[in-house]
Amino acid sequence: MDLVLTLITAPNSGALTPDMIDKATTTLKAAGAHLGDVVWLAQDEACDIAFKGITLGQADQALEKCNIDADKVVQAATGRAKKLLIADMDSTIVTGETLDELADFAGVKDRVAAITARAMNGELDFEAAIDERVGLLAGMASAMLNEAWKRVEYTSGARELVATMRANGAFAALVSGGFDFFTSAVRRELGFDFDQANVLLTHADNTLTGKVQKPVLDRQAKVDALEMLAAQNGITAQDAIAVGDGANDLQMISIAGTGVAFHAKPSVQKQARIRINHGDLTALLYLQGYGRDQFVGG
Known part of the structure; x- marks a missing residue:
């Protein structure tokens, strides 16, 4: 997978719900992305979703229209640390x-x-x-x-x-x-x-x-x-x-x-x-x- 979307909510809030993740992934799929699995970084608070098939710019543009109460950050999957x-x-x-x-x-x-x-x-x-x-x-x-x-x-x-x-x-x-x-x-x-x-x-x-x-x-x-x-x-x-x-x-x-x-x-x-x-x-x-x-x- 070329890119990764990280979704982040307030710490210890448990606010990152399956519905929010579904909205984000549906948005990426509609833009032409092929998705990997959801990987939790902190349960119900932050997760990674790897994907490919669209550019970073296309992903950003699509996610701007995805109205969820979470930070939505797309990056290259490699070189993040x-x-x-x-x-x-x-x-x-x-x-x-x-x-x-x-x-x-x-x-x-x-x-x-x-x-x-x-x-x-x-x-x-x-x-x-x-x-x-x-x-x-x-x-x-x-x-x-x-x-x-x-x-x-x-x-x-x-x-x-x-x-x-x-x-x-x-x-x-x-x-x-x-x-x-x-x-x-x-x-x-x-x-x-x-x-x-x-x-x-x-x-x-x-x-x-x-x-x-x-x-x-x-x-x-x-x-x-x-x-x-x-x-x-x-x-x-x-x-x-x-x-x-x-x-x-x-x-x-x-x-x-x-x-x-x-x-x-x-x-x-x-x-x-x-x-x-x-x-x-x-x-x-x-x-x-x-x-x-x-x-x-x-």
């Missing part, structure tokens, strides 16, 4: 936006969050948006970074994603348009091999200057990091799985072998081919062919 994970941090590996939480201590969270939302949807220039938001924090004690860190929560499945891929020999990188104070903490706690992010500048009295060290790490920096890390590990971008939710993740997602828009902003949803809107981050393991009994961590 990747050797490099490159992940965004805010609203991907962690549930919120760390800059917005930091802004709360300066009493400007609403203003900063509004700018963040527009920037992540691609409505604003990323560098201009980060400069404007950080400017609102000028004079804040850098100790507030520790207070903001206390509010950080990990997205469901983040630990399993990193631990399982590393246990299977993959390199795990966290590359963020946020700040290195937070990425370094996430790296230590979750076991990432590498992190990269922007740097907040401080005065001698340990207050924030309201400026970010230049150059700002933007969407191109994420692409550069993917290509650099792939080269360092003796692989190509096709051997990577990349995940993010914002407009500054789109280029990284587009060049990775498996590029995933994870509960992403509307503009990102429109442009990314692989979208996860039902599953948690363990969906990225299912996409690579891992079954729940193979997960590490949690």
Whole structure:
């Protein structure tokens, strides 16, 4: 079989029903596909269905019309398990936006969050948006970074994603348009091999200057990091799985072998081919062919 369809629902929901699978397979058959067996990755939660006879594009087009409450992802049946994970941090590996939480201590969270939302949807220039938001924090004690860190929560499945891929020999990188104070903490706690992010500048009295060290790490920096890390590990971008939710993740997602828009902003949803809107981050393991009994961590 040339291709595989992976169906994924919310974790531990038992929501992937025989009727949903039947709708998906009927849709593929109507498009001219010849199907293999259903292989459960997690009972009633995620499964693979191998098929042949139609192209990936034809399968995507057909499945767009298949209205079921599950993520539907078609890939080549070979080469699914990747050797490099490159992940965004805010609203991907962690549930919120760390800059917005930091802004709360300066009493400007609403203003900063509004700018963040527009920037992540691609409505604003990323560098201009980060400069404007950080400017609102000028004079804040850098100790507030520790207070903001206390509010950080990990997205469901983040630990399993990193631990399982590393246990299977993959390199795990966290590359963020946020700040290195937070990425370094996430790296230590979750076991990432590498992190990269922007740097907040401080005065001698340990207050924030309201400026970010230049150059700002933007969407191109994420692409550069993917290509650099792939080269360092003796692989190509096709051997990577990349995940993010914002407009500054789109280029990284587009060049990775498996590029995933994870509960992403509307503009990102429109442009990314692989979208996860039902599953948690363990969906990225299912996409690579891992079954729940193979997960590490949690």
